[in-house]
Amino acid sequence: MEFIEIITESIGTLRLNKMRTGLAALGIIIGITSVIALISLGQGSQKSIENQIQSLGSNLLTVNPRGQSTGPVQAAGGSGTSLTLDDAKALASTSQLTTIKSVSPEYSGRAQVMAGRNNTNTQIIGAYPQYADIRKISVQSGSFISQRDVEAIAKVAVIGPQVAVDLFGEGINPVGQNIRVNGQTLRIIGLTVEKGGSGFNNPDNAIYVPLSTAQKQLFGATHLTSIGVEATSPDVMTQAQNEIGYFLLSQHKLKDPADADFSIFSQSDILSTVSQVTSTFTALLSGIAAISLLVGGIGIMNIMLVTVTERTREIGLRKALGAKKGIIVRQFLTEAILLTLIGGFVGMIVGIVISYVLSNIINLPFVIAVTSIVLAIGVSGAIGIIFGWYPAQKAANLQPIEALRYE
Amino acid sequence: MIKASHISKIYQKDSVETVALSDVSFEVKKAEFVAIMGPSGSGKSTLMHILGALDLPTSGTYILDGEKVGNLSDDELADIRNRKIGFIFQAFNLLPRISALENVMLPMSYAQVPKGERLEKAKKLLGQVGLGDRISHTSSQLSGGQQQRVAIARGLSMNPSILLADEPTGNIATAQAEEIMQIFENLNREGHTIIMITHEPEIARHAKRTITIRDGNIVEDSNNQKQKRIKKN
Numbered sequence: 166m167e168f169i170e171i172i173t174e175s176i177g178t179l180r181l182n183k184m185r186t187g188l189a190a191l192g193i194i195i196g197i198t199s200v201i202a203l204i205s206l207g208q209g210s211q212k213s214i215e216n217q218i219q220s221l222g223s224n225l226l227t228v229n230p231r232g233q234s235t236g237p238v239q240a241a242g243g244s245g246t247s248l249t250l251d252d253a254k255a256l257a258s259t260s261q262l263t264t265i266k267s268v269s270p271e272y273s274g275r276a277q278v279m280a281g282r283n284n285t286n287t288q289i290i291g292a293y294p295q296y297a298d299i300r301k302i303s304v305q306s307g308s309f310i311s312q313r314d315v316e317a318i319a320k321v322a323v324i325g326p327q328v329a330v331d332l333f334g335e336g337i338n339p340v341g342q343n344i345r346v347n348g349q350t351l352r353i354i355g356l357t358v359e360k361g362g363s364g365f366n367n368p369d370n371a372i373y374v375p376l377s378t379a380q381k382q383l384f385g386a387t388h389l390t391s392i393g394v395e396a397t398s399p400d401v402m403t404q405a406q407n408e409i410g411y412f413l414l415s416q417h418k419l420k421d422p423a424d425a426d427f428s429i430f431s432q433s434d435i436l437s438t439v440s441q442v443t444s445t446f447t448a449l450l451s452g453i454a455a456i457s458l459l460v461g462g463i464g465i466m467n468i469m470l471v472t473v474t475e476r477t478r479e480i481g482l483r484k485a486l487g488a489k490k491g492i493i494v495r496q497f498l499t500e501a502i503l504l505t506l507i508g509g510f511v512g513m514i515v516g517i518v519i520s521y522v523l524s525n526i527i528n529l530p531f532v533i534a535v536t537s538i539v540l541a542i543g544v545s546g547a548i549g550i551i552f553g554w555y556p557a558q559k560a561a562n563l564q565p566i567e568a569l570r571y572e
Numbered sequence: 573m574i575k576a577s578h579i580s581k582i583y584q585k586d587s588v589e590t591v592a593l594s595d596v597s598f599e600v601k602k603a604e605f606v607a608i609m610g611p612s613g614s615g616k617s618t619l620m621h622i623l624g625a626l627d628l629p630t631s632g633t634y635i636l637d638g639e640k641v642g643n644l645s646d647d648e649l650a651d652i653r654n655r656k657i658g659f660i661f662q663a664f665n666l667l668p669r670i671s672a673l674e675n676v677m678l679p680m681s682y683a684q685v686p687k688g689e690r691l692e693k694a695k696k697l698l699g700q701v702g703l704g705d706r707i708s709h710t711s712s713q714l715s716g717g718q719q720q721r722v723a724i725a726r727g728l729s730m731n732p733s734i735l736l737a738d739e740p741t742g743n744i745a746t747a748q749a750e751e752i753m754q755i756f757e758n759l760n761r762e763g764h765t766i767i768m769i770t771h772e773p774e775i776a777r778h779a780k781r782t783i784t785i786r787d788g789n790i791v792e793d794s795n796n797q798k799q800k801r802i803k804k805n
Binding site (some may be wrong): 167174177178181477479482483484485486487488489490491492522566569 | 621624626627646647650651653654655659661665667668671678679681683684687726730
């Protein structure tokens with residue numbers, strides 16, 4: 166019996182009882198759908214994290230003040246006042262450090278911002294011109310903070326596109342308009358390009374002002390909340406981290422690194438931790454989805470056993486007419502594999518559609534790896550073989566007289 | 573063509589032995605038309621299973637067309653059934669989903685006959701049993717007599733050594749049964765060897781020879797034409 170005949174015959178049998186075929190395949194459809202969708206969403210968030218690393222600058226180090234320790238009590242990280250502009254200037258001007266390219270002293274705080282009748286609460290970042298370079302911020306209209314603005318304590322601001330929409334509405338160029346922050350009127354001199362971040366520290370939802378203006382006019386502070394340092398290349402990050410650490414220790418006249426009143430971390434450290442968490446989570450969820458595949462497979466086996474019992478007479482007749490065991494096995498196995506492959510294919514399509522829709526809703530890049538398609542087809546075919554095997558053997562081993570006698 | 577010597581079949585269930593056939597011997601020559609008669613429980617179905625290579629005897633030897641049927645694997649038995657025996661069942665046993673033509677082609681497909689050849693042969697055989705215009709009908713579209721004629725065509729498809737018919741008219745109206753027996757007689761005249769199991773004397777009369785069995789023994793073996801009776805024992 167030729168292969169193509171067995172296939173057409175199996176399709177005929179499966180079509181004969183569409184409801185049963187559909188329900189049996191449903192188990193596989195649900196399993197494959199969830200595996201495909203979860204892998205796709207997992208890879209999407211991975212990809213989104215990678216994009217963020219790239220957009221934040223892969224050779225960026227951030228120095229934060231560490232809360233002063235008074236005895237056993239330690240204030241929250243970042244709340245200290247130990248970092249000053251002098252530290253940043255020393256870092257920028259020293260010739261001891263060969264691994265750093267540029268330094269960006271920063272002061273950031275939150276404030277209510279008003280423009281006409283509109284107002285919003287957003288992050289105000291006091292910055293040097295280097296900030297744009299290090300943090301990969303560019304302006305689509307006007308210009309970023311200049312060194313002259315910083316020296317003159319100029320009342321100017323560069324705003325993110327999100328803030329622009331909140332304050333002035335969609336599609337309006339805010340450059341030249343005034344905003345009020347903490348009692349001061351600032352003139353908008355630039356609008357940044359949308360970066361598409363989310364959550365805390367969203368660069369689109371921030372206002373950039375000269376560092377001196379932020380410290381003296383808006384917040385009345387003398388310290389820095391962070392210093393951004395760009396290393397010369399991503400390969401020297403660890404070295405740069407150490408060098409900066411020892412330099413600042415001596416700058417603060419501290420000997421023991423355990424006493425350090427600051428901490429240094431690289432953006433990619435955090436993000437790789439996050440991405441590790443994401444992939445563990447994806448693997449976990451896919452594992453749960455795989456259990457539903459197992460359940461689906463058992464469903465296929467159950468249906469095939471019912472089919473074998475129902476078709477006992479047919480099997481007996483086929484054997485009486487000269488069908489060898491191999492042919493009967495092939496026939497029932499083909500049916501089972503066809504059933505699971507249909508399920509796998511439909512599940513794959515549904516999974517792709519679901520992950521496409523979901524990744525659009527939760528704003529993730531849509532990723533479908535070839536491996537997950539190969540996986541879907543391969544796994545569903547394998548389920549057909551594994552769970553179709555026993556029923557097919559059972560059919561092949563029926564004795565023709567027993568089978569013919571069966572009513 | 574057929575040589576059965578000292579065939580016994582004993583079924584063992586739990587510790588109870590049931591003797592279905594005890595020491596049965598007979599021969600069937602080429603181009604004979606034999607009816608095997610007997611009441612239910614006489615062992616005629618068991619005999620048919622053994623003659624059809626569907627079952628093996630407990631003891632004794634069975635030689636079909638020069639081949640000894642015994643101690644063979646399931647697949648070897650399947651091969652013998654495929655090549656040497658044309659089955660005709662009481663319940664026709666056509667596959668319901670496929671057409672008459674495909675049903676006739678089925679044994680040939682198990683023997684790996686090329687598709688073109690299969691198609692040609694099946695059409696020719698259906699023409700011979702008078703169903704040339706119904707080759708694409710499924711069994712639900714055919715009457716009992718027509719279904720049995722498809723089954724006869726299927727039985728002939730591999731040019732078997734014997735046609736083995738088990739109550740071939742049991743499920744068919746009398747008028748059509750007569751037609752079926754006519755076909756059998758014609759086939760026999762063309763040289764086919766036919767063994768038919770029946771409990772109806774009317775039907776058995778169409779055969780040239782009648783073997784009667786009762787309680788697992790052959791009690792009578794008579795030649796219908798000459799009305800000559802050879803009493804056993």
